[in-house]
Each structure stands twice: as structure tokens, then as C-alpha cells.
Amino acid sequence: MIRVAVANQKGGVGKTTTAINLATALAAVGWKVLLIDLDPQGNASTGLGIGQSGREISSYDVLIGSAGVVEGAVATRVPRLELLPATMDLSGAEVELVSLEDRARRLERALDAVPSGRWDICLIDCPPSLGLLTVNGLVAARHLLVPLQCEFFALEGLSQLLQTVERIRLAFNPELQILGIALTMFDKRNNLSQQVADDVRACLGQAVFDTVVPRNVRLSEAPSHGLPALIYDLRCPGSEAYVRLARELMGRLPRHAEAA
Template identity: 50%
Template sequence: MREALKDAKVSRETTATAVKTASSRRDREWPRPDHCRVVTIANQKGGVGKTTSSVNLAASLAMHGAQVLVVDLDPQGNASTALGVEHHAEVPSIYEVLIEDMPLDDIVVPAPEIPNLYCAPATLNLAGAEIELVSKVARESRLRRALDAYDTNKFDYVLIDCPPSLGLLTVNALVGGDELLIPIQCEYYALEGLGQLIRTVDLVKAHLNQKLRVSTILLTMYDARTRLAAQVAEDVRSHFGDVVLNTVIPRSVRVSEAPSYGQSVMTYDPGSSGALAYSEAAYEMAHGGAVQ
């Protein structure tokens, strides 16, 4: 028990330090990659912060000068909502790209709140795409083909937000990405199901996309008041090592509220603990990994 309390204290101090450091780094110039980084954000477990992380990392990177595209592959379209992008049924979307071979260039739109940030929106039509993709030629590589035909060099980052499943949409995202970012919530059962995700990644790497690698693990929904959160964080770090970002994302009401206003937390409440933590996590990403 003494060790768990000590871990909780260390984690609280780490979070506090990260938040303070984030505010001091906010106005600095961040490095930009020498080529476009295509990062898939996936975890088949629902409610772990995939969309929240996609939107807020993208917003933070864009606010520091990077050109960023968010590809919304979730039929719920929550990333599109949070970026303030229209995604009703009549809007050309990622569905038309995957199913009807529409060029990505015809659907990508700027996010109205943040310069340098763009979105390939999802509509409810995407809900049927899992079934429709089954009969398509090269069904696992449709997104990769669309990205290859698109000028991704005008972007520094392409972040692909996945649905909470390991179906064909997520497989398309894994084939389309070079890196995988896995959000893991600091709660009970956090690691359950990750084995299946890692096995899927290994299969995709062996047969469809040799470049794919797990580059980043992001701990989300961290509650410093609980011993459980500290224990989960310790377990994840011991299991995944250096790919786990030093920054943890705390539970934050502001982070949850922001999408209902069509915003990321970076613009909704930039001084909140959630916004500062995501800014720090994006800073680590921009530097290629955990910052010591």
C-alpha cells in the first residue's frame, strides 16, 4: 500500500510538472517532421479517448505551425463534430473515398476554428461501409491507395481516427498509417483486449504494411486521486517501455464539454488541465517520442 501511495504521489507530481511545462512551451516553435507522418489512432475498446486524442493532438500541433489533416474513419463522426466540420449525409465524405473511389482532394475541408488544420469528414453512410468493403478489390488497402494518390506532402501530420472495433475500417487505417498511437485509459481492464490489437498489428505488418509500428502509447483519463490509475500507468510503462509518453491526460470536464460546442479543448478552454496536458503530449510527439 505504501508503494502504491508513493506511485500515486509521483504520478501527481509528474502530471503537475507536465502541465506547468506545457504552458511555458506553448509559444515556442516546434520542430516539423522532414516528411509527412501518417499516424493511426486505434484501440478497439470504446471510450478510451481515441477521438478526443485525435482532435486535441491535431489542434495542438496545428496551433504550433504544423499542417495537420484529421481523417475521420468513425461512422459516428465525432472528430468531424469536434472540429466544427459539417458531416451530414449530403456532404462528400470518407465514405465516398473508400467505396466510390472519390479523390481525397474532393472531400478535405479546413477546420473553421484553427488555421493549418484540415479534416476528411465522416458521415453516417460510413456505418454500412464495413459490409460494402467486403466485396471490393483490395478492400484492406482502399485508404492507403487514396492517401498515395493524394498530395500528403503538404501536411506534416495525417492523424487517422478509428472506430472502436477491429473491422475493415480499422484495418484500412492500419494499412494506411506508418505509425500507430494507442490511447489507454488508466482504469480497470485497461490492458484487456490490447493483445488482440497487437496481434492484428502484427498480421497487418506481415502481410499488408511492413512500415507499420507502434510509435506512441498515450495514457488517458488519469485520476491522480486513485491508486488504481498509478498502478495501471506503471503496468503500461513496464509493458511498453519508451513508446509511452511521459505526459498523462487527466480526467477533465472541459475536455468532455468541448465537442458539444464544435471545438477542441485547445480553443474551448486553452488554460484547462486537459488542454495543457494535450499540448504537452503533442510537444512530445513533435519531438518524436517521450521528452525526458
């Protein structure tokens, strides 16, 4: 199973929107997909229409070892897409994990126990921080996708994240690779958006995906209906961009994940 962490410690960069819609696009082409919600806010769970009553077992239970990933995964409205939901219990997990053995490898060990062939790919939606929850996501993953908002402060956050990734590589996970940087919330009316996009491409070159996700109101509306934007409005500019981004993503992933 391919494991991709979707992470950026800066909030409001379109991270969860990216995770939900890429997971939907991959499921639509036949992949068996697991999306893990590691954010205490539970936005990925809400955005896929999983209410509190459908979160009996959550990623918190998996991290503390009281439940397994397969046991906690719930079906979504998207065929072949399952979700390990999040609850507010996660907000206390940072403190609880400190006293546990191998606290940085809790999620990795849980995913290692998943039977082979259960899912083709796992996307991990990390919280907007560089705490133990995000560390668990980065240690468990083999690939990192970074959504990056097209504004100045996003560049500062990116440098911090890249430093953290290097420390994770050295201490826990030498296999972690940056799959790509996805430029999000691009406003073509704003010169700064283009300038930031140009600067990121100049610094990181081929690591940056060609597809740029525009700022789009339909992407913002979709979660309130408990639907991915790709289902809420497939023809809006945001959804079309995520379809292209998913195609690029598949081109960068290892070939051993065949469509189901």
C-alpha cells in the same frame, strides 16, 4: 506526408479527443494537418464543428472510390487543420468493402494519390473496433498512436490490438510502427489509475509517453461547442496535457516533416 493512425478497439478511451487535440496542437505550431474521421459515429467531425451539411463528401466516398481525399477535405475553425469528415454511410462500409478489390488498401491508395506537400501530417481517427475500417487505417498509416484509458479492462484490449498490429505488419504493412501509448483519463484520486499506469510502463517501457492526460470535465465539454479543448479552454489541465503530449509526439516523428 507522415501518416499516424490513432486506434484502440475499446470505446471511451479518449481516442477522438486525443486525435482532435493533437491535430490542433500540430496545426498551431505551423504544420499543415489532415484529420481523417473513419468512425461512423462521426465524433471527430462533430468535435471540430463540422455539421452534417458540411459533409457532402466523406471518408466513405473515399473508401469506395467515388471521391479523392483532397476533394473531400474541409477547412475547420483551426488554421492549417483540415478534416475528411465521416457520415453514417460508414456503418455499411464494412459490408461493401468485402466485395471490393484490395479492400484493406483502399485508404492507403487514396492517400498515395494526394499531391506531395499538400499536408505535412495525416492523423487517422479509427473506430472502436478491429474491423475493415480500422484495418484500412492501420494499413494506410506508418505510425500507430494508442490512447489507453487508465483502468483494468484497457490492458486486455491493448494486448488484442498489439496482436492485430502484428498481423497487419505480416500481411499488409511491414512499415507500421508503434509511435507510442498515451495514458488518458488518469484520475489521481484513484489508486487503480496509478497501478494501471505503472503496469503499462513496466510492460512497454519507452513506448509509453511521459505525459499522462488527466480526467478533465473541460475535455468532455469542448465537443459540444464544436471546438477542440485547446481552443475551448487552453489553460485547463487536459489542454495543458495535450500540449505536452504533442511536444513529445513531435520528438518521435520523422524529421522530414518541417513546419510550414
